[in-house]
Amino acid sequence: DAGVIQSPRHEVTEMGQEVTLRCKPISGHDYLFWYRQTMMRGLELLIYFNNNVPIDDSGMPEDRFSAKMPNASFSTLKIQPSEPRDSAVYFCASSLTGGRTEAFFGQGTRLTVV
């Protein structure tokens, strides 16, 4: 397996634009997580899914953020409209049994909103 695949690796967009980040988890993993990493706030859990169903979205900062998992092999994180304070590295991770086993992280998407 190629691991968790995220796209794009880098995204630069203007304030107010819609941004969509994509993630392909490892095949067979039932859990998918979205994290945001900044120097100021560290690694924040935004949302996680189990069997494509959102379980905990309490970390989603505001209504501008939304996440979907239409099937077991694909998830998206959308920001609309984007703001400069959304600039961060966004990571997707997947695991077999959630926190009971290890998480495998993608390489991340570095988002810059200007």
Place this chain on the structure above:
Amino acid sequence: SQQGEEDPQALSIQEGENATMNCSYKTSINNLQWYRQNSGRGLVHLILIRSNEREKHSGRLRVTLDTSKKSSSLLITASRAADTASYFCATVPLLSYKYIFGTGTRLKVLA
């Protein structure tokens, strides 16, 4: 915030020395995990210790867990320049399946 705290925030040592970093957390846990992050990369899992375990070893890594103090430590023995990275602890709260990451320790090993 549920986020754990790690100390030190940064650590600089000579190659061959041991590196110790600590993690404190706030809630009861199912397990605690340590991850490594090289600059510009995703996190990589190092080791998992369950709440009923006190110590675990993996190669040059030694992890301890004290649930009464809600703290853990990661020891890297005989460090190498290639160990230079950020190290994060992640707690999995009881009755939950999510990973809560600490603030991280930036380790620099000088050759």
